[in-house]
Amino acid sequence: MAVSLIILAAGMGTRMNSDLPKVLHKVAASPLLHHALQAGRALEPARVVVVTGHGAADVAKAALAFDEAVETVVQDPQLGTAHAVAQAAPLLADAAGEAIVLYGDTPLIRPETLQAMLAARRDHAVVVLGFHAADPGRYGRLLTEGDKLLAIREYKDATEAERAVTLCNSGVICASAKVLFDLVAKVGNANAAGEYYLTDVVELARAAGLSAGVVICDEAETLGVNTRQQLAEAEAAFQARARAEALENGVTLTAPETVFFGLDTVVGRDAVIGPHVLFGPGVTIESGAEIKGFCHLEGCHVSRGADVGPFARLRPGAELAEDVHVGNFVEIKNAILEEGVKVGHLTYLGDAHVGEFTNIGAGTVTCNYDGVMKHRTTIGKRAFIGSDTMLVAPVTVGDGALTASGSVITEDVPAEAVAIGRAKQVTKPGLATKLFEKLKSIKAAKAKGQ
Incomplete structure (x- = not known):
């Protein structure tokens, strides 16, 4: 018809x-x-x-x-x-x-x-x-x-x-x-x-x-919406319905009243959604995935067995394959994380592709924007990205490669290579004591001058 x-x-x-x-x-x-x-x-x-x-x-x-x-x-x-x-x-x-x-x-x-x-x-x-x-x-x-x-x-x-x-x-x-x-x-x-x-x-x-x-x-x-009050009532009614449907469909909501669904949110059976999770438009969570508390997701896809959060943000274009781990204070945008990738904490991955079973250390950033254009970062399989690595796109890190902690990577890293991109450390024995004494005397002189 x-x-x-x-x-x-x-x-x-x-x-x-x-x-x-x-x-x-x-x-x-x-x-x-x-x-x-x-x-x-x-x-x-x-x-x-x-x-x-x-x-x-x-x-x-x-x-x-x-x-x-x-x-x-x-x-x-x-x-x-x-x-x-x-x-x-x-x-x-x-x-x-x-x-x-x-x-x-x-x-x-x-x-x-x-x-x-x-x-x-x-x-x-x-x-x-x-x-x-x-x-x-x-x-x-x-x-x-x-x-x-x-x-x-x-x-x-x-x-x-x-x-x-x-x-x-x-x-x-x-x-x-x-x-x-x-x-x-x-x-x-x-x-x-x-x-x-x-x-x-x-x-x-x-x-x-x-x-x-x-x-x-x-x-x-x-219910028609003609006032802000009715808008709030419509939101409450939609969320009540969406939460009830999720529970009926086999989704675990540990604190249902704190979870906010989007119009088109799809959550599979046996997924677990923690407290204070906010879904924007275009989110699909597959069966068996877990979204921990205080996460904000929009325009993303989370596959079976993956876990996200707490306090993580998935932005449009984030694609998490099976058994991916995204930890606290991690933001993913327009990036594909293949099976088994681990991004534990304090990291931004934007405009990137990360190969299976790669580990991304804390504080890693894909520097994807040059002020005019966006650039892409590609990381291979089973690579290890050391903590506090800055990956200045466009750049590629090969399969099995390693970047040293604190590195700024501006050139491609071949497969199985180690890349160290940091200034050489210089150590001055005894200088710390002299500097502290000098600073204390300056502070004391200023205090007398007041």
Whole structure:
């Protein structure tokens, strides 16, 4: 079944009190917009259109960063949700199959819910996602009769009896693309706000002899983000869900409430995650790996049997093979560490490739940046890099080679060679005592002068 997604992301988000477009505020280290795109991705959509408005260029850039196949269109002026959907009509004029309208500021919709909406389309021409609200407040109400949806009534237009209904409108709608756009084209703006509301399509569908139905989800899925408080609530809800799923999938979390997952974090069975670990975007931890406390990971891959931390940072492009050890206060960026590599502590490896079973001593730095360009360091298999070695890239250290502690390596080191790149030590017997006496007398003279 072909599916097209239409994601409405044009709002300014005035109540966020921010210069940043609302849908670009982050939950789980990713823009709100990416959450809607991720939920829709599970449907394997043929087309995805994001309707932008406020901060259109930045929103479009974020959408394309998620998936280069996403199409964008600008809603200007912004005349309501039906008007926003209508902006996607020219792009999807030839689209076959289903269309689902999602919102870029509603990050907790589950893919399973969207699948249920598609399934409900077998019985209804239009399907609306609803929820039973503990406090319906000013939500639009879904007026039903049996399994049929009769209308969506905005709070301000509802009678007292209708306001007593707890089944509320999420705004998410599914219909065939053709039916959706035909109905949207008929929506008028004869209301106090002078806007074109997507909610009107239900009564328009019924007037055309088409049936409408409801799929009900948990209220938590429908949380929209309009304020900083709601942004914090969405973060908390996402993390609670992610932690529960990780535990259910066989991941050990020693202090679950302190672990923060990214939107796309993947952690394998029997992995162990210590306290206060923060995952940014693009992290995969394979089965049996261990991430110890207070680590920060983003854009990296940690293989089976590897262990990281505590207090380590893996940055984008870090690739750790099986049984790699990365210890405390180590930072890895855009570097491949082959099987069995050990990087114990106090080290920076950037733009590097380290061969299997090589040992990297404490305080080692790959000096990869010359102020203009980045350069790469290559270290072979079973090499030994002595503590406090500065590897000035571009440079290569061969298989089985050794660098002496405290060396600055500026030239390639052949396989099985020893490289010593430090100044010759000079020792002056008895000079320390004379120097200390001189310094003490200078200090005493200064004290008298005060």
